[in-house]
Amino acid sequence: MVAAKKVTKKQQVVLTKTVNGLGSEGQLVKVNYGYWRNFLQPQQVAEVATADVIAKIEAERKVIEARVAKEREAAQKMANALQTIGKFTIKRKVGEEDKIFGSVTAADVCEAVYAQTAQNLDKKMVTVPANINSLGDYDCTVKLHPDVTGRFTVVVARE
16 A cells, blocks of 8 residues: 655745734745735735845845934944034032033923034933932933934033
């Protein structure tokens, strides 16, 4: 008696939408033919990977990589500029024992950076020490890009 050999047909497809457990949009994957025919194709989340489709995806990938590289380069230039300038001064009214009225927030730091560099920073990306409520120097960081972090010093001085 000869045992039947199980043959699984695979179909190479390109995902047009992210599919949990399979991959993300634009990814080239091999799936069982039945899975493609019964689920991926009717849901319009994948298309057959032909030479034209693969070439189109590669072209899109190159464009995206170039854009990301350009954004990273701009973020690196901004980080270098922040580090070169080094210190940003914020002037506040002072009470007893060199305590300032109120506190210095990320928004205040963004305004000080904008005043000297004319570059807008997102206050959500700026990290300042917990309580800036007295005169002195404080180290701050800003997340300019997932790979680039800028560092600088904020000087709180008398008004």
